[in-house]
Amino acid sequence: MSKDRIKILMIYVGIFMVPCALVLIMLSNDQSAEDKVLGRWQEVSWEYEKIDKKREVGEENWDINEQQKYEISQGLVFHEAETWHFLPTGELELYNQTGLLSQLEWRIKGHGNILKLEKTDAEVEHYQIQKLDDNKMEIHFNTDLQVRGIVKMTFVKV
Amino acid sequence: MLRKYSSSRSLKDNIKLGVLTAYCAGMVNVISVIIFFAFTSNVTGHYAVLAEELSKGNWYQAGVVAVWIMLFCFGGFISNLIIINLGRRNSYLTHGIPILLEMVCLIITGSYIQFYYHETLVETEFLVGLMLFAMGLQNGLTASISNSAVKTTHLTGLTTDLGMLLSMFTQRRFRKKKQLVEKAKIQVSIMLAYVTGGVAAGLIYNTVAYNVFYITCGFLLLVLLYDYYRITVVKFVFRRRQSPRYSYVYSEKNDNT
Numbered sequence: 001m002s003k004d005r006i007k008i009l010m011i012y013v014g015i016f017m018v019p020c021a022l023v024l025i026m027l028s029n030d031q032s033a034e035d036k037v038l039g040r041w042q043e044v045s046w047e048y049e050k051i052d053k054k055r056e057v058g059e060e061n062w063d064i065n066e067q068q069k070y071e072i073s074q075g076l077v078f079h080e081a082e083t084w085h086f087l088p089t090g091e092l093e094l095y096n097q098t099g100l101l102s103q104l105e106w107r108i109k110g111h112g113n114i115l116k117l118e119k120t121d122a123e124v125e126h127y128q129i130q131k132l133d134d135n136k137m138e139i140h141f142n143t144d145l146q147v148r149g150i151v152k153m154t155f156v157k158v
Numbered sequence: 159m160l161r162k163y164s165s166s167r168s169l170k171d172n173i174k175l176g177v178l179t180a181y182c183a184g185m186v187n188v189i190s191v192i193i194f195f196a197f198t199s200n201v202t203g204h205y206a207v208l209a210e211e212l213s214k215g216n217w218y219q220a221g222v223v224a225v226w227i228m229l230f231c232f233g234g235f236i237s238n239l240i241i242i243n244l245g246r247r248n249s250y251l252t253h254g255i256p257i258l259l260e261m262v263c264l265i266i267t268g269s270y271i272q273f274y275y276h277e278t279l280v281e282t283e284f285l286v287g288l289m290l291f292a293m294g295l296q297n298g299l300t301a302s303i304s305n306s307a308v309k310t311t312h313l314t315g316l317t318t319d320l321g322m323l324l325s326m327f328t329q330r331r332f333r334k335k336k337q338l339v340e341k342a343k344i345q346v347s348i349m350l351a352y353v354t355g356g357v358a359a360g361l362i363y364n365t366v367a368y369n370v371f372y373i374t375c376g377f378l379l380l381v382l383l384y385d386y387y388r389i390t391v392v393k394f395v396f397r398r399r400q401s402p403r404y405s406y407v408y409s410e411k412n413d414n415t
Contacts, residue, residue: 019228022224026218026220026224027222030217032218032279033279034279107277109194109277110195111196111207111283112219114195116277
């Protein structure tokens with residue numbers, strides 16, 4: 001093998017190895033969304049992230065009150081749940097103040113940005129995971145009840 | 159479709175190849191969005207996601223998306239490596255190998271979903287990567303053998319070119335240029351095939367589910383068999399012309415004239 005060919009080969013190996021090494025470092029320095037989400041999460045707030053109307057002058061508070069929350073979540077699989085417990089088996093236990101409310105199946109899709117919740121084959125819902133770290137989780141979903149827009153649910157790890 | 163190379167390819171060859179492969183890419187992309195919530199026939203969006211995840215400090219997700227982009231690139235690399243190294247002594251076989259590899263990737267994806275898929279994130283990441291590699295193979299092949307006239311897995315460049323062509327066609331001198339008209343025909347054909355493939359996949363997914371991958375392979379098989387059929391027919395006609403019986407009939411006809 002000539003010197004030139006060895007040089008080319010080395011360049012190609014380098015081109016291949018450097019990104020691979022970088023990716024390995026990135027993967028080993030973080031957890032997947034599937035691991036991060038495990039555990040109990042307490043719902044702390046509901047607010048509109050975006051709404052389909054002009055923001056009024058002086059209207060700063062986009063919080064969703066209890067009545068609105070009840071109406072919006074009426075048709076959703078996690079209806080009235082306050083604490084979500086993600087189990088490694090792929091099950092999601094939903095609790096309210098009185099105790100266990102219901103059980104669902106959970107899966108994470110895409111590049112770790114989509115949360116799929118399944119009650120039965122007919123009841124499958126997808127939510128956008130906007131933020132997920134060790135202590136905080138933000139989930140977005142579209143609604144057209146009350147006001148058409150994007151609802152942001154915020155959870156903290158308990 | 160696959161036999162001819164670069165300048166020896168006709169408009170018909172490019173349209174046939176473009177339409178069939180773009181149809182497959184459209185199907186694959188829509189199915190991957192439905193099943194995995196990720197695009198698999200283009201990487202423009204993945205670059206944006208990579209940048210976003212890096213800015214958020216989500217190293218794992220950024221790493222996964224970086225691997226996906228690398229796999230698409232690697233698909234194009236492998237495709238062209240086969241073409242330039244196996245030579246043009248048997249161009250049909252050489253150009254057929256990337257299509258075969260693509261079919262293998264899609265069959266693995268379809269079969270895995272059918273028999274083993276538990277919807278875990280690791281499985282999703284692996285299967286999306288495999289499909290991106292398959293699309294990289296396809297895009298590398300079509301671009302390589304058509305001298306970049308046919309690119310079928312993403313429509314960004316194509317839409318830009320089409321916009322430019324449409325603006326040029328506002329002037330008569332450009333409308334008269336055969337080369338530009340042919341280019342526009344290819345672009346429109348690819349665009350329509352891609353969208354039609356996507357719509358078809360979306361419509362039939364509820365009925366056939368993961369079998370869409372096998373249907374896509376069927377279209378790719380059509381690409382492979384079309385040239386095989388043509389080669390067989392040409393050889394058959396050539397042999398008949400060479401055979402003594404045919405020569406006798408041919409000479410008799412000539413004698414009568």
